[in-house]
Amino acid sequence: xxxxxxxxxxxxxxxxxxxxxxxxKYGMLSRLSEDTVKIGKGKRTALIGSAIIDMDKRLKExxxxxxxxxQILSISxxxxxFLPEQEEIKTARSINEEIAEIINKYPSTFGxxxxxxxxxxxNYTIEEAERAVKDLGLNGFIIGTDIGDGTIDLPKFxxxxxxxxxxxxxxxxxxxxxALDKIISEDYRTGELVNYLFETTHVLSRIILSGILxxxxxxxxxxxxxxxITYQFGRLDRGYEIYPEIKExxxxxxxxxxxxxxxxxxxxxxxxxxxxxRFAGKEHxxxxxxxPFKISDPVGMKKLLESLDLTxxxxxxxxxxNAKNKLKQLNFAYRIHPNSHRTHKKTSKKKNY
Numbered sequence: 001x002x003x004x005x006x007x008x009x010x011x012x013x014x015x016x017x018x019x020x021x022x023x024x025k026y027g028m029l030s031r032l033s034e035d036t037v038k039i040g041k042g043k044r045t046a047l048i049g050s051a052i053i054d055m056d057k058r059l060k061e062x063x064x065x066x067x068x069x070x071q072i073l074s075i076s077x078x079x080x081x082f083l084p085e086q087e088e089i090k091t092a093r094s095i096n097e098e099i100a101e102i103i104n105k106y107p108s109t110f111g112x113x114x115x116x117x118x119x120x121x122x123n124y125t126i127e128e129a130e131r132a133v134k135d136l137g138l139n140g141f142i143i144g145t146d147i148g149d150g151t152i153d154l155p156k157f158x159x160x161x162x163x164x165x166x167x168x169x170x171x172x173x174x175x176x177x178x179a180l181d182k183i184i185s186e187d188y189r190t191g192e193l194v195n196y197l198f199e200t201t202h203v204l205s206r207i208i209l210s211g212i213l214x215x216x217x218x219x220x221x222x223x224x225x226x227x228x229i230t231y232q233f234g235r236l237d238r239g240y241e242i243y244p245e246i247k248e249x250x251x252x253x254x255x256x257x258x259x260x261x262x263x264x265x266x267x268x269x270x271x272x273x274x275x276x277x278r279f280a281g282k283e284h285x286x287x288x289x290x291x292p293f294k295i296s297d298p299v300g301m302k303k304l305l306e307s308l309d310l311t312x313x314x315x316x317x318x319x320x321x322n323a324k325n326k327l328k329q330l331n332f333a334y335r336i337h338p339n340s341h342r343t344h345k346k347t348s349k350k351k352n353y
Contacts, residue, residue, distance in 0.1 A: 002067060005316070007302070008323040009224060010172070011264045011288030012071035014102070015052050018094035019075055021086075035293070039077065044181040044191040049292035055102070058292070062109070065298050066323040069156040071291070072323075073099055074113040076143040077176030081119040081147050082168060089124050096128070100136035113172055114138040117149040123158060126163050133167045140169035140219075144177035145199040152203065153210040161216045170219040170262070173207075174347075175199035182251030192295065200227035205236060211249040214343070219326065221286065228256075230279045233258055251282045262326065265318065270307055282314050286322050 005063070009063065013022070030038045031156050032126040037048050051058040062069055075095055080088045087224075093227035101113040114124050114132035114144045144300050152171070153160070164171060175196035178185065186195065200222055207213065207220065220230075223333050229236075236254035250257070263280050266288045267273050277285050287305065305318065 005320070006068050006070050007287055009069050009071045009289050009298070010286045010323055011266060012073055012219060012291045013048075013052055013076040013293065014058075014099070015075060016095050016098035016102075018091060018098060020053055022083070022091050026082070034261045038350045042181060043186045043189075046192045047294040049294060051292040059106075059109075059347065061292070066300060066332055070109060070299070072111045072113060073241075074172060074174070075103065075115055076142075076174065076293075077144065078113055079142075079144045079177060080117055081144065081177060083119070084122075085117075087122040088120050089128070090115040090312065092128055096138060098138055100138060102138070113141045113142045113170075114142050114152045116141055116143070116160075118143070118152075118157070118160075122159055126294075129160060129163055129167065133169055138168075138169075140172060140221075142172045143171065145175045145203045146178040151206055151214055153206045159214070160214070161212060161215075161218060165216040165218055168217075168219075170221050172221045173200060173203060173221045175203075176181060178202075187283075191255075197224055197227035198302065200224060201229045201232075204229050204258075204261070205254075208236070208254050209246060209249060213257050213260070214251050218334075219262065221262040221264065223264055223266070223288070223292075225259065225265065225276050226263045226280075227259065227273065230263070230276055233279075259284065262286055262322070265301065265305060266290050268301075269284050270304060273304060274308060277308070277310075277318075282310070282317050283322055285318050289318050 013031070020029060028041060031050070032038055032047075032048075037050055037053060039046050049061075051061050062071070075276050076273070077138040080091050080095075083091060094116045099114065103112050104132070109159055114129070114136070116128055116132075118125055129141065132141070143255040145151065151158075152173075176197075176199070178199045180195045180199070181191060184195075184264060195286060202237075204220075212218070213220075240253050259280060261280070262284050263276055264286055266271060267276055273330070289301055291298050302324065306315065317334050
């Protein structure tokens with residue numbers, strides 16, 4: 001790879017104007033300073049750089065990374081699942097339209113994932129899923145770990161999963177919506193630092209053990225390296241061996257499904273990243289940063305990846321090719337020069353590799 005090579009960041013967040021308005025309306029977002037906003041209430045909070053709501057600042061910051069990035073934008077917690085149905089549907093539509101507008105304005109710099117009104121009637125959810133991909137040209141969907149009082153593996157969501165499978169776009173599974181703070185104490189920022197990873201582990205386990213991956217050809221991308229699941233896969237496999245009801249649900253060992261899932265690279269240590277790549281394979285790990293959350297370190301994450309014993313071809317897989325080859329409807333061919341996001345606009349909604 002050269003200094004002009006594009007690095008795809010599959011895990012990069014934005015709060016659009018309509019989303020900010022909703023979060024402020026319900027007291028879930030506050031602006032602490034010119035540089036920092038806070039999301040959440042009580043102890044389940046996280047600090048975010050103000051670039052999450054300020055596009056001009058975002059463009060200036062990413063120019064300073066020292067590498068060319070193509071960010072796959074998505075909103076983060078709490079998504080729209082807490083809203084009344086009509087307000088949720090309206091908000092989800094607005095968010096998706098705003099992300100599509102950003103992609104249209106800066107096609108060389110951004111792709112985007114849609115959000116879905118998952119706590120509303122499934123027919124409205126399906127309608128928005130099809131509109132987001134077919135009409136708006138979004139690249140897939142971000143789905144939170146907890147949806148109201150359920151998770152995405154529940155039978156009521158199967159009609160949606162069938163549609164997403166046919167659309168052939170990814171589901172980015174992201175934590176933060178489980179109300180664990182109502183069950184256990186989340187002092188010392190353990191919500192963000194520890195329990196998020198449990199959420200992803202829990203829901204990935206449910207997705208596998210429910211059997212939906214045998215029913216539908218889904219592309220799952222797991223945030224934060226999949227949480228703890230790649231470390232404890234042996235326990236799931238042991239359950240498959242000893243519990244007949246698990247074997248009745250799925251066709252192979254859980255670890256075999258885990259190797260079909262994609263993972264972002266956000267694990268923050270050399271040892272963890274080496275393990276993730278060894279477990280999942282280089283073809284199933286994608287570069288991510290969690291930008292602009294304060295916990296993110298895009299430059300450090302790139303240095304960490306490059307500290308591993310990987311060839312240039314292997315790095316290129318993780319930086320770009322896995323996203324380009326496996327996840328449809330990305331387009332960073334417009335990115336010819338580092339500053340091209342200031343001058344290029346898309347001429348068509350249709351995106352091709």
